[in-house]
Amino acid sequence: MTITPPSKLTICTWNCNGALRHKLGQIDSLDADILIIQECEDPAQSQDAAYRTWAGENYAWIGTTASKGLGIFPRRNLAIEPLRWTHEARFFLPRAVAGVPVCAVWAHRATRKGRNYIGQISQALDSRAQWLNDPACIFAGDFNSSAVWDGPRKSWGHTPTMQRLAALGLQSAYHRHYNVAHGDELHPSFFLQRNLAKPYHLDYILTGKAWQIGALRIGAPAEWLACSDHMPLMAELVRPG
Numbered sequence: 001m002t003i004t005p006p007s008k009l010t011i012c013t014w015n016c017n018g019a020l021r022h023k024l025g026q027i028d029s030l031d032a033d034i035l036i037i038q039e040c041e042d043p044a045q046s047q048d049a050a051y052r053t054w055a056g057e058n059y060a061w062i063g064t065t066a067s068k069g070l071g072i073f074p075r076r077n078l079a080i081e082p083l084r085w086t087h088e089a090r091f092f093l094p095r096a097v098a099g100v101p102v103c104a105v106w107a108h109r110a111t112r113k114g115r116n117y118i119g120q121i122s123q124a125l126d127s128r129a130q131w132l133n134d135p136a137c138i139f140a141g142d143f144n145s146s147a148v149w150d151g152p153r154k155s156w157g158h159t160p161t162m163q164r165l166a167a168l169g170l171q172s173a174y175h176r177h178y179n180v181a182h183g184d185e186l187h188p189s190f191f192l193q194r195n196l197a198k199p200y201h202l203d204y205i206l207t208g209k210a211w212q213i214g215a216l217r218i219g220a221p222a223e224w225l226a227c228s229d230h231m232p233l234m235a236e237l238v239r240p241g
Contacts, residue, residue: 005098005099005100005136005239006033006078006098006100006239007238007239008214008236008237008238008239009033009034009098009100009138009236009237010031010032010033010034010234010235010236010237011032011033011034011035011036011102011138011140011205011234011235011237012027012030012032012034012035012036012232012233012234012235013035013036013037013038013104013140013141013142013203013204013205013232013233014027014035014036014037014038014203014219014228014230014231014232014233015037015038015039015106015142015190015203015228015229015230016037016038016039016040016227016228016230017039017227017228017229017230018039018040018041018067018068019041020037020039020040020041020051020071021041021046021048021050021051023227023228024050024051024054026224026227027232030232030234032234033074033075033078034072034073034074034075034078034097034102034138035071035072035073035074036070036071036072036102036104036105036140036141037070037071037072037073038070038091038106038141038142038230039068039069039106040061040068040069040070040071041063041066041067041068041069042061042063042066042067042069042071043055043059043061043071044061045066046066055071055073056076058073058074058075058076058078058079058080059071059072059073059074059080060072060080060082060093060095060104061093062090062091062093063091064090069091070091070093070104070105070106070141071093071104072093072095072097072102072104074097074098078097078098079096079097079098079099080095080096080097081095081096082094082095082096083095083096083101083103083129083131084129085103085124085127085129085131086127087123087124087126087127089107089120089121089123089124090120091105091106091107091108091120092104092105092120092124093105094129094131100136100137100138101131101132101134101136101137101138102137102138102139102140103132103137103138103139103140104140104141105121105139105140105141105142105143106141106142107120107121107141107142107143107144107145108120108142108144117143117144117145118143118144118145118156118157118158118161119154119156119157119161121143121145121161121165122156122160122161122164123156125161125164125165125168128168132168132170133168133169134208134210135169135208135209135210136208136210136211136239137168137169137170137207137208138205138206138207138208138211138237139165139170139205139206139207140204140205140206141203141204142202142203142230143158143202143203143204144202145158145161145202146158146182146183146185146200146201146202147159147162147181147182147183148183148200150183158182159182162182165206169208169209170206170207170208171206171207172204172205172206173204173205173206173207173211173213173216173235173237174187174201174204174205174216174218174233174235176213177213177216177235178216185201187201187218188200188201188218188231189201189202189203189218189230189231189233190202190203190229190230190231191221191225191229191231192229193229194225194229196221196225202230203230203231203233204233205233205235207235207237210239211237211238211239212237212238212239212240213235213236213237213238214236214237214238215235215236216233216234216235216236217233217234218231218232218233218234219231219232219233219234
């Protein structure tokens with residue numbers, strides 16, 4: 001059966017800082033079509049019946065422990081299927097959601113030989129998946145990276161990696177919407193140690209050229225900081241025509 005991709009999708013990425021089962025009301029208030037959640041527990045192994053019911057069976061999750069991993073949770077009317085991509089990064093979760101290629105990301109410190117944070121994305125791109133070139137592709141998550149940390153010797157730093165993604169047609173919805181360069185963000189998505197004096201922009205939704213940005217917002221610290229050090233990043237994506 002051929003799946004016709006939707007003409008509009010609302011996608012949200014949020015590092016929930018664990019215990020998503022206690023934060024379902026907050027995340028449901030965003031009313032997103034696709035949720036990409038970092039640091040969430042595996043619904044299949046959870047003892048929380050309400051969390052298992054919330055997740056249903058229409059989701060994908062990966063993790064090294066049952067209590068902390070990466071999940072994609074679409075609306076139940078949006079089919080989710082695997083996408084093939086062979087790479088060494090631990091927390092990349094590629095899926096087709098309603099026929100749209102979606103890769104969820106959680107880049108973090110390496111625990112074995114390999115690159116940290118944005119370097120994991122750069123390394124994964126060395127074994128590029130064919131569907132990354134799809135103009136409808138969505139590549140989103142907690143990159144744990146910013147241009148403010150670019151180093152002169154890092155060919156795999158933030159800016160070079162974003163340039164590699166741009167060469168595939170993938171650009172940040174936030175930076176398109178606000179017309180700002182990486183490193184010049186107006187709205188932080190992360191507060192180190194939940195301290196308002198330590199703001200950074202570390203979370204991204206990258207899209208292919210098939211999508212226009214209908215709306216974009218980042219959660220306000222007054223509303224979300226009690227739940228997590230990351231703010232949810234949400235974009236309304238529209239396919240013209």
